[in-house]
Amino acid sequence: MLQSGRVGFIYSKHSQGDSAHMNWISNYVRPKINSMFSRREVPDNLWTKCDECGTMLFHRELKAAQNTCPSCDHHMHISPRARFEALFDGGIFTEVKVEEPQVDPLTFKDQKRYPDRLKDAKKKTDETDAMLVAEGEIGRTKIVACAQDFKFMGGSMGMYVGNAIIAAAEAAVARKCPLVLFSAAGGARMQEGILSLMQMPRTTVAVQMLKEAGLPYIVVLTHPTTGGVTASYAMLGDIHIAEPNALIAFAGTRVIEQTIREKLPEGFQRAEYLLDHGMLDRVTHRTKMKGELVSIIRMLMRDTPPIMGDLPKPTEEPVPEVAAEEA
Numbered sequence: 001m002l003q004s005g006r007v008g009f010i011y012s013k014h015s016q017g018d019s020a021h022m023n024w025i026s027n028y029v030r031p032k033i034n035s036m037f038s039r040r041e042v043p044d045n046l047w048t049k050c051d052e053c054g055t056m057l058f059h060r061e062l063k064a065a066q067n068t069c070p071s072c073d074h075h076m077h078i079s080p081r082a083r084f085e086a087l088f089d090g091g092i093f094t095e096v097k098v099e100e101p102q103v104d105p106l107t108f109k110d111q112k113r114y115p116d117r118l119k120d121a122k123k124k125t126d127e128t129d130a131m132l133v134a135e136g137e138i139g140r141t142k143i144v145a146c147a148q149d150f151k152f153m154g155g156s157m158g159m160y161v162g163n164a165i166i167a168a169a170e171a172a173v174a175r176k177c178p179l180v181l182f183s184a185a186g187g188a189r190m191q192e193g194i195l196s197l198m199q200m201p202r203t204t205v206a207v208q209m210l211k212e213a214g215l216p217y218i219v220v221l222t223h224p225t226t227g228g229v230t231a232s233y234a235m236l237g238d239i240h241i242a243e244p245n246a247l248i249a250f251a252g253t254r255v256i257e258q259t260i261r262e263k264l265p266e267g268f269q270r271a272e273y274l275l276d277h278g279m280l281d282r283v284t285h286r287t288k289m290k291g292e293l294v295s296i297i298r299m300l301m302r303d304t305p306p307i308m309g310d311l312p313k314p315t316e317e318p319v320p321e322v323a324a325e326e327a
């Protein structure tokens, strides 16, 4: 009905022109054919190949599994924002403001100027720096969370990351709730020199603030967490949980092998190996992380056990029995 109407409209519009028949072909048939073909074009970012097993994964399936492979359980990179959307109840969270430090105090330059590197990273990730801080509820339990982004200059710890951890710790103390930190880093940000190394004691003091307030500090170590980060805030948690197969190390395997002149065992510096050797408390699949965090936090906060599953939906209509009594 609608289509024939549209044809009629085109006919009447052009009926005074040259040939109505030509206009019908050029104005109606051709655009219709064009739109039919252009609509079939599939954007290439709908499918992602798993780096581990090579399975092609559809974007919806991948998002539902929080960027883990449903076939082999490989944990791929996830942005802090996507992680928070999956972590917080209903995907709702409030960002905690982080004080922005002075940009490029050393006027550092390697192949590129540091401000240019920062600009590129900001454009690539759409974030201010390598750490996102948020507050909200998980399983109806109040928390402050911060997550490091490996895609932002290798998640490197600079002054902004230091400020973010301090802001997160202060927010947790003010709200009397625990802090959950998701680490991912290649180490300190060399472009900030000694100032980046100073973030190790600064963040250690921030963690101490939580301990003095008697609030839990939980670290979730994700792939990869290395360098100065493992020499400070990432290893100071009350509980250490890691994602499966995450690389967690201070120095790389090759450096250690060259130093001690010995071959290191297989799986060395991986989450499961570290769990076996007492460096970690848990290794947990990303999709089960929320439930585990809720249980642990409620236990540490001496709260009632978490409610599993959702409460029934509120009924829209009044209960018939009550209505009858009132009548």
Ligand SMILES: [Zn+2]
Residues within 6 Å of the ligand: 050, 051, 052, 053, 054, 055, 069, 070, 071, 072, 073, 074
């Ligand atoms: Zn896979």
